[in-house]
Amino acid sequence: MTPSHQTLYLAPIVHAPTRAHLEIYDALICIRSGRVAWIERLPSLSQQAADTAAARRGTDLDNLVVVHEGFLCPGMVDTHTHAPQYPNNGLGHSLQLLEWLDALTFPLERKFSDDDYARQVYGEVVRRTLAAGTTTACYYSTLHVPASLTLAEVALEAGQRALVGRCSMDRNSPPDYVEESCVASMTSTHEFLDAFPHFFANTPSILSNGSAYANQPLVRPILTPRFALSCSPPLLSALGKLAKENDLPIQTHISENHAEIEAVRKAFPDLPSYAGVYDHFGLLTPRTILAHGVHLTPDEVSLIAERGAGVSHCPTSNVNLNSGAARVLGLLDAGVRVGLGSDCSGGPATGVLAAIRSADAMSRILAFEGLTARGLSIAELWFLATRGGADIAGVDAGSFEPGREFDALWIRPRSPGFWGGGDTRALFEKWLFAGDDRDIGAVWVRGRCVSGSPP
Amino acid sequence: MTPSHQTLYLAPIVHAPTRAHLEIYDALICIRSGRVAWIERLPSLSQQAADTAAARRGTDLDNLVVVHEGFLCPGMVDTHTHAPQYPNNGLGHSLQLLEWLDALTFPLERKFSDDDYARQVYGEVVRRTLAAGTTTACYYSTLHVPASLTLAEVALEAGQRALVGRCSMDRNSPPDYVEESCVASMTSTHEFLDAFPHFFANTPSILSNGSAYANQPLVRPILTPRFALSCSPPLLSALGKLAKENDLPIQTHISENHAEIEAVRKAFPDLPSYAGVYDHFGLLTPRTILAHGVHLTPDEVSLIAERGAGVSHCPTSNVNLNSGAARVLGLLDAGVRVGLGSDCSGGPATGVLAAIRSADAMSRILAFEGLTARGLSIAELWFLATRGGADIAGVDAGSFEPGREFDALWIRPRSPGFWGGGDTRALFEKWLFAGDDRDIGAVWVRGRCVSGSPP
Numbered sequence: 001m002t003p004s005h006q007t008l009y010l011a012p013i014v015h016a017p018t019r020a021h022l023e024i025y026d027a028l029i030c031i032r033s034g035r036v037a038w039i040e041r042l043p044s045l046s047q048q049a050a051d052t053a054a055a056r057r058g059t060d061l062d063n064l065v066v067v068h069e070g071f072l073c074p075g076m077v078d079t080h081t082h083a084p085q086y087p088n089n090g091l092g093h094s095l096q097l098l099e100w101l102d103a104l105t106f107p108l109e110r111k112f113s114d115d116d117y118a119r120q121v122y123g124e125v126v127r128r129t130l131a132a133g134t135t136t137a138c139y140y141s142t143l144h145v146p147a148s149l150t151l152a153e154v155a156l157e158a159g160q161r162a163l164v165g166r167c168s169m170d171r172n173s174p175p176d177y178v179e180e181s182c183v184a185s186m187t188s189t190h191e192f193l194d195a196f197p198h199f200f201a202n203t204p205s206i207l208s209n210g211s212a213y214a215n216q217p218l219v220r221p222i223l224t225p226r227f228a229l230s231c232s233p234p235l236l237s238a239l240g241k242l243a244k245e246n247d248l249p250i251q252t253h254i255s256e257n258h259a260e261i262e263a264v265r266k267a268f269p270d271l272p273s274y275a276g277v278y279d280h281f282g283l284l285t286p287r288t289i290l291a292h293g294v295h296l297t298p299d300e301v302s303l304i305a306e307r308g309a310g311v312s313h314c315p316t317s318n319v320n321l322n323s324g325a326a327r328v329l330g331l332l333d334a335g336v337r338v339g340l341g342s343d344c345s346g347g348p349a350t351g352v353l354a355a356i357r358s359a360d361a362m363s364r365i366l367a368f369e370g371l372t373a374r375g376l377s378i379a380e381l382w383f384l385a386t387r388g389g390a391d392i393a394g395v396d397a398g399s400f401e402p403g404r405e406f407d408a409l410w411i412r413p414r415s416p417g418f419w420g421g422g423d424t425r426a427l428f429e430k431w432l433f434a435g436d437d438r439d440i441g442a443v444w445v446r447g448r449c450v451s452g453s454p455p
Numbered sequence: 456m457t458p459s460h461q462t463l464y465l466a467p468i469v470h471a472p473t474r475a476h477l478e479i480y481d482a483l484i485c486i487r488s489g490r491v492a493w494i495e496r497l498p499s500l501s502q503q504a505a506d507t508a509a510a511r512r513g514t515d516l517d518n519l520v521v522v523h524e525g526f527l528c529p530g531m532v533d534t535h536t537h538a539p540q541y542p543n544n545g546l547g548h549s550l551q552l553l554e555w556l557d558a559l560t561f562p563l564e565r566k567f568s569d570d571d572y573a574r575q576v577y578g579e580v581v582r583r584t585l586a587a588g589t590t591t592a593c594y595y596s597t598l599h600v601p602a603s604l605t606l607a608e609v610a611l612e613a614g615q616r617a618l619v620g621r622c623s624m625d626r627n628s629p630p631d632y633v634e635e636s637c638v639a640s641m642t643s644t645h646e647f648l649d650a651f652p653h654f655f656a657n658t659p660s661i662l663s664n665g666s667a668y669a670n671q672p673l674v675r676p677i678l679t680p681r682f683a684l685s686c687s688p689p690l691l692s693a694l695g696k697l698a699k700e701n702d703l704p705i706q707t708h709i710s711e712n713h714a715e716i717e718a719v720r721k722a723f724p725d726l727p728s729y730a731g732v733y734d735h736f737g738l739l740t741p742r743t744i745l746a747h748g749v750h751l752t753p754d755e756v757s758l759i760a761e762r763g764a765g766v767s768h769c770p771t772s773n774v775n776l777n778s779g780a781a782r783v784l785g786l787l788d789a790g791v792r793v794g795l796g797s798d799c800s801g802g803p804a805t806g807v808l809a810a811i812r813s814a815d816a817m818s819r820i821l822a823f824e825g826l827t828a829r830g831l832s833i834a835e836l837w838f839l840a841t842r843g844g845a846d847i848a849g850v851d852a853g854s855f856e857p858g859r860e861f862d863a864l865w866i867r868p869r870s871p872g873f874w875g876g877g878d879t880r881a882l883f884e885k886w887l888f889a890g891d892d893r894d895i896g897a898v899w900v901r902g903r904c905v906s907g908s909p910p
Contacts, residue, residue, distance in 0.1 A: 087875045090885030093815075093833060128871050319816045320888065322830070324823045348888040350872055360548075361774045361813060365820045368779045375777070378548060416583050416892065417805055420542045430545030433775065433803040436891065437871065 006059070007031045007447065010050045011067030011410075012424040013039075015074050016387055017399040019332065022379035024425050028053045029072075031406045034447035038402050067455050070412030071424050073382075074398050075135025075443060076352035077389025080251070080291040080312035080341025082140040083151050084109050084118070086125045088345035096322050097257040097346075105345070106177045109142045118147035122154045129160070130451040132351030132437045135407035135444075136161040136395050138251055138289055138312070138341070140224055143167045143179055145191050152196070156219045159450035161407065163393060165224025165251050166192045168239060172229045172267075182234040189242070193221050218446065220249070222289075227253035228264045228277045240282025249287040249394055252278065254311075255300070256292035257323045275300035284309050289392050291341055292317075293331065294324040301334045310337040310392025313384065315358035317346030325362050329372050332380070339389030352389075356381050356432060378429065410442040410455060411435070461514070462486045462902065465505045466522030466865075467879040468494075470529050471842055472854040474787065477834035479880050483508045484527075486861045489902035493857050522910050525867030526879050528837075529853050530590025530898060531807040532844025535706070535746040535767035535796025537595045538606050539564050539573070541580045543800035551777050552712040552801075560800070561632045564597045573602035577609045584615070585906040587806030587892045590862035590899075591616040591850050593706055593744055593767070593796070595679055598622045598634055600646050607651070611674045614905035616862065618848060620679030620706050621647045623694060627684045627722075637689040644697070648676050673901065675704070677744075682708035683719045683732045695737025704742040704849055707733065709766075710755070711747035712778045730755035739764050744847050746796055747772075748786065749779040756789045765792040765847025768839065770813035772801030780817050784827050787835070794844030807844075811836050811887060833884065865897040865910060866890070 009029045016022045026045040030037040040053035054061050088108055092100045112118045129137055137155070139162055141148035148166035155162035168189060170179040179185040196217075225231045225239050243250050255261055255274050268277045275296065278284045286308035293311040296304070304311065313328050331338050340355040341347075347355065364375035376384075390398030397407040411431050413419040415438040419430060431439050443451035464484045471477045481500040485492040495508035509516050543563055547555045567573045584592055592610070594617055596603035603621035610617035623644060625634040634640040651672075680686045680694050698705050710716055710729050723732045730751065733739045741763035748766040751759070759766065768783050786793050795810040796802075802810065819830035831839075845853030852862040866886050868874040870893040874885060886894050898906035 086873045089873045090887070090889035091877075091881060093884060093888060124873070128873075131871065319819050322819060322823075325820050348885075350889070358816060361816055362820055364774050364777060365780050365817055366824075368777075369821075369824060369826060371824060416586065418541045418544045418579070418583075422546075426546060429548060430803075432545070433548060434545035434805070 005033060006037070007063045007065060008050075008054070008059075008061060009065050009067065009072060010045065012045060012071040013073065013400055014071055014382070014424060014428045015399045016379050016383035017401050019380050019383045019388065022382055024428065027400070029400060029406075030057065030059065031447045035405050036400050036402050039400050065454055067410060069455070070410060070441065071427060072408050072410055073428070074386040074400065075407035075409050075445065076133045076385045077136040077339055077393055077395065077398060078129065078134045078342050078352050079138045079289055079310070079339035079389045079393055080314055081129075081137055081344050083122055083125045084112050084142050084147075085345035086350070087121060089350060090348045091345065093320055096259065098259055098263075100321055100346070102174070106174050110177045112142040112144050112147040115146045115150055118144070118150045119154065122151045126154050126158045126160050127451075128350050130158060130443055131440065133353065133409050133440050133443060134160070134351055135409075136390065136393055136397065138163045138165075138222065138393055140165050140167055140226075140251070143169055143177070143188070145188050148192055149195050152219045152221070159218070159445050159448055161395060161397070161445050162219045163222040163249060163251070164219060165222040167224050167226045168235055169226040169230040170235050171232050182232055182238060185235050186238050186242075189223070189239070196221050222249040222251050225250070225252045225283065227260070228274065229260065229267055233281070236277070236281035236283060243285065243287070244282055247287070249289070250283055250285060251289040251291070252283065254278070254290040254293055255295045256318070257321070258295065261295055273297060273300050273303075275303050279303060279307065287394055289339075291343065292323065292326065294318055294326045301331060301336060305335040308337070310339060312339050312341035312392065313359060314341040314343035314347055314355065315362045316349055316354050317341070317343035319358060319362070320348055321346050325366055327366070327372060328359065328363055328376060328384075329374065337388065337392050338384055339392045340384045351437065352385050353432075353436065356385050359384065378432070382432070406444055406447045408444045409440050410452070411439050412441045414438040414441075460488055461492070462518045462520060463505075463509070463514075463516060464520050464522065464527060465500065467500060467526040468528065468855055469526055469837070469879060469883045470854045471834050471838035472856050474835050474838045474843065477837055479883065482855070484855060484861075485512065485514065486902045490860050491855050491857050494855050520909055522865060524910070525865060525896065526882060527863050527865055528883070529841040529855065530862040530864050530900065531588045531840045532591040532794055532848055532850065532853060533584065533589045533797050533807050534593050534744055534765070534794035534844045534848055535769055536584075536592055536799045538577055538580045539567050539597050539602075540800035541805070542576060544805060545803045546800065548775055551714065553714055553718075555776055555801070557629070561629050565632045567597040567599050567602040570601045570605055573599070573605045574609065577606045581609050581613045581615050582906075583805050585613060585898055586895065588808065588864050588895050588898060589615070589806055590864075591845065591848055591852065593618045593620075593677065593848055595620050595622055595681075595706070598624055598632070598643070600643050603647055604650050607674050607676070614673070614900050614903055616850060616852070616900050617674045618677040618704060618706070619674060620677040622679050622681045623690055624681040624685040625690050626687050637687050637693060640690055641693050641697075644678070644694070651676050677704040677706050680705070680707045680738065682715070683729065684715065684722055688736070691732070691736035691738060698740065698742070699737055702742070704744070705738055705740060706744040706746070707738065709733070709745040709748055710750045711773070712776070713750065716750055728752060728755050728758075730758050734758060734762065742849055744794075746798065747778065747781065749773055749781045756786060756791060760790040763792070765794060767794050767796035767847065768814060769796040769798035769802055769810065770817045771804055771809050772796070772798035774813060774817070775803055776801050780821055782821070782827060783814065783818055783831060783839075784829065792843065792847050793839055794847045795839045806892065807840050808887075808891065811840050814839065833887070837887070861899055861902045863899045864895050865907070866894050867896045869893040869896075
């Protein structure tokens with residue numbers, strides 16, 4: 001009766017399939033080929049309840065994992081982060097964006113011309129973000145093709161779901177850290193993209209789950225015009241064309257900092273806005289992730305909503321680099337799709353948990369001051385960190401609804417807080433606001449445990 | 456040549472003797488009888504430099520501790536926290552102050568009528584806050600005399616510097632968690648205070664450091680009218696009189712939440728303000744710690760500055776309980792003395808580090824929106840967490856200036872961040888914004904290592 005490669009989890013679960021609903025209940029979840037085949041809500045976390053549910057589903061309980069302590073929740077999606085910048089995490093507090101780029105960021109990114117260095121740093125980045133619960137990461141790498149491919153390889157080997165973007169940047173960057181022309185940049189982009197099938201052909205263990213994944217490999221390339229200022233109009237145009245021809249995802253930065261916005265206005269005097277620049281070049285699509293969006297005008301918000309592009313809200317970074325406070329509630333209410341980003345090393349923390357707390361605080365402080373109607377709810381915070389992020393990353397995970405891939409965390413208390421008794425909701429809130437990576441016992445991506453150990 | 460009981464530390468140090476100055480340098484520090492006897496700034500962290508400095512001071516290097524990795528900094532001062540509430544840490548996000556008191560706080564505090572329960576919880580609280588770098592804690596306990604004395608005993612045994620306050624609360628509290636009258640409350644307060652010499656007589660190891668400590672024992676009582684609403688006018692009056700007669704420190708809450716402020720206004724219709732209530736009853740003194748101060752009027756700020764009272768800024772709590780955003784920069788500029796408080800369990804985190812980050816974010820977000828002139832500097836944040844807190848707690852520590860007691864932390868990277876090379880400043884910033892309790896290798900109070908192990 002039991003299909004091979006089926007695993008069942010008997011566990012309390014916490015997930016937010018929509019922005020409005022945080023669902024917390026005891027469940028029996030059936031995973032087949034890395035996907036949630038079905039999920040049954042149980043009256044209690046008992047063997048008897050599991051037996052009944054399994055019988056109703058016509059299956060045995062052969063491969064049953066029982067979560068006696070803690071709960072399962074979807075893995076977190078980091079919709080904006082710079083893999084090469086992790087060594088700078090925690091720095092930059094006294095700087096603003098453009099000075100921070102020159103003083104701290106570009107000098108570090110230059111080092112990734114050395115692929116051995118890249119392998120060492122990226123190995124740590126992937127290992128530590130996975131252990132911190134990041135099951136999907138939307139990575140910027142550097143402009144180097146070999147190091148960018150190394151990042152993809154390292155993520156794939158570790159089993160982290162990733163979108164990997166080699167930075168396109170052919171102007172307004174340091175002389176020794178810039179691409180020499182639009183043509184050279186696009187050549188490198190093609191070289192980067194062309195290498196991807198090669199990876200997957202060599203990793204049958206990842207692809208063997210079946211044809212369902214043929215169109216969504218675990219690690220994918222994403223076009224990455226660094227930001228409007230660092231790309232010439234021909235480069236922006238070429239990338240927009242390439243995205244359209246191949247239905248490729250895109251990630252870039254938008255409206256992070258006042259000085260940056262003013263510089264973009266001057267660089268594109270004939271275009272109506274920062275968002276308008278990307279739209280003009282075909283870079284505002286349903287597959288676009290726009291990092292920050294701190295100072296968007298109402299017209300830009302409407303345009304982004306209309307195009308179906310997503311915004312990666314990066315509050316830890318926006319505080320650290322003195323950028324400003326994005327109006328996330330306004331974005332959501334305008335129909336813009338939103339996820340969270342750690343934006344390392346603009347943001348100091350490894351992983352998404354700090355971004356959740358920062359998004360909470362930022363939204364509440366804006367509400368205190370009458371600048372927005374209310375702070376974000378716990379359901380919204382968790383949705384942004386999981387399902388909302390998965391949506392803008394084009395990833396079929398982020399909740400435990402049937403059909404979605406099983407990217408999950410097992411949370412059980414190990415950090416030195418005060419956990420006490422309490423129900424699953426109390427445990428979840430304690431972890432969300434007072435716990436840390438030590439409480440993450442296991443991390444699954446596409447049904448496979450890739451960090452920690454299952455219960 | 457070397458006095459007995461002298462220890463020398465050769466270490467990079469980070470401290471903020473004033474709000475304006477973060478000092479970072481390699482030092483040789485001489486500790487005698489728990490105090491900084493002298494500190495020498497060295498040209499480098501070398502044995503030779505230490506030899507030269509020691510010779511200049513006319514001492515040997517017999518008891519020398521060399522900090523090869525990381526740095527030393529003052530221990531953190533938690534100027535407002537509720538020891539019995541730690542089991543609720545992380546809860547309350549969806550509640551406001553007055554409903555949170557009824558739903559979560561009072562039911563938990565009631566349990567401390569059981570002294571065994573108190574000993575168990577307080578043991579964990581003291582152990583974990585010490586390990587998180589809290590060398591001084593200003594604790595509220597509950598209304599129970601035995602459990603409050605247990606907290607003092609537990610802190611003393613563990614070597615944590617503490618001000619312990621038994622809550623005075625004779626009205627506007629649940630029928631089964633309130634003192635029956637002003638007289639009963641004051642009787643309990645006297646019973647609590649009278650027990651203190653008894654503790655110190657029984658702990659010669661703490662007192663043996665000499666007469667310098669006679670007027671500042673490691674654990675001291677602090678008068679604690681819970682807040683204006685929960686104390687009758689006769690009780691406030693009696694506590695003010697007691698404070699004046701015995702020069703006792705005082706801690707209470709002020710202006711945390713709009714509903715609370717309105718209730719205080721109605722309860723004391725003839726008094727000009729919330730701060731005015733405390734002033735009227737003699738409770739606004741240079742030894743008073745006022746927690747929160749979120750919504751103080753300019754008149755209240757002037758009054759508090761004039762009286763020399765301190766404010767404990769509790770940003771994690773003020774976010775969690777939807778209270779509001781205190782204007783810390785405005786308080787400092789008005790001459791009010793300020794420290795930081797974790798306010799557990801209003802605030803979710805164990806220790807002061809989260810309050811530092813939250814104070815940073817809150818101050819910056821207010822500045823983004825033009826509501827204050829600027830965010831707090833790193834020097835100000837660290838000053839608030841150490842020397843500023845020590846000042847309002849009446850504790851002679853918080854910096855490494857000669858004459859101050861040596862309450863210190865050894866910080867060296869162990870949390871799973873990206874620490875890299877970098878100088879002491881980089882390491883300090885990384886710890887402040889991206890590190891955690893795992894990076895605290897040793898904790899000293901009054902020169903004695905009370906958590907972790909020295910290098």
